[in-house]
Amino acid sequence: MIRTSLATIALIAGAIPVSAAGEVAPDIHQLCLQAADYRGCVEAQAGTPEYLGNKCPENHAYVGEGKCQRVYCDWVGLGGGHHEPLVAGKSTWRCGNNYNFWKDELQVGILRLGATVKVEQTSDCPSIAPQEDWNSSCEHAEDNWRAIEAEAKRPKCSKRLVPFECDWNAYLEANPGMKAWAESNPEAAQKQRIKLEADPLKK
Template identity: 45%
Template sequence: MKILLAPLLLAVSLPALAEVDPKIHKLCIEAKDYAGCVRAMKGEIVPSERTGVGNKCQSQFAYIGNGNCQRVGCKYGWWLTGRTSNNSIVAGKSNWKCKSVFRGGIYLSGSLILEEVAPVGSDENCPPIEPEIGWNSSCEKAPANWKEVEEAKKPKCDFKLEKYDCSYNNYLEANTGMKKWAELNPDMAEQERIRLHSVD
């Protein structure tokens, strides 16, 4: 009876199953949270409070795009007949692997599957870019000198302008006294703009 009810429950939770892209269906079919996987792959699970895409998933989670991660799990079966292919999103990436286990007198081989969905997080120790699909964080594919590279991209300006994105105009808007002085002394203000290495 439980076996017969499973398709019915799936149909109730996903009435538009026929509308699911075949590629997404293939990637999510082994997921424990099939509906969550489908929504995540379609970009429907995106935390409203997030202002930018993060760069690192939780431990044991892989990035699947659209600001979402999924837990990487293992499905076990007898190594001769029960093992299925690894999920293509995570196969051969990061350090995802399933160790063989010995149960009931036989060895069981595991296949990588995707389980529940969670939003991507952030880690200041990783490059401020979106992780590649199937990987845990942007750190895993980053060059060893990524911090130096990111630092080199930043505009060079006087420390007074750093918190204003190196913009003298932003600096003046935030400091009304200096703005009034600049309006009364445009030539001197222009020299100050140059001295501070403003980007505008």
């Protein structure tokens, strides 16, 4: 679930590599957004499960590790059972009552879990895994989640530094001529570094 405000992301985004949102699993990206050392945080989360999708098929609940489980109603007599606790009271999982004419009795719908399938990906929901026992990440998304994701993915430096993840030193290493100029003109190079590393939308 995306709960980080757009304002917060804007303040810290300058320290985030431009490739973060595209190459790092969204759940890890969100976890590390406020870390002082973003790259170190991402590396420390190497054991975090890989992001596999954000929405289960209809009538399926997310159960973790990229899997969804079918949710269905089992009709039983009064007092004949209890809802599956993993999904009871969550998402839109509901079962009503049903009258069985063959048995001439009122039956109660009990939530059950069935077969397992893989989670899916849709652009209509935030790019994070659903909360377990819910259908999709849309169910816990902020109203402005699209703007939040766009801000997180937006390059926070000059186009010249974007291929180098906004890293001035990496830019110099890839451009020997510019590196030689920077070493010969440290004051001018410092001004150029500040200019290129500045967020173009914050000027």
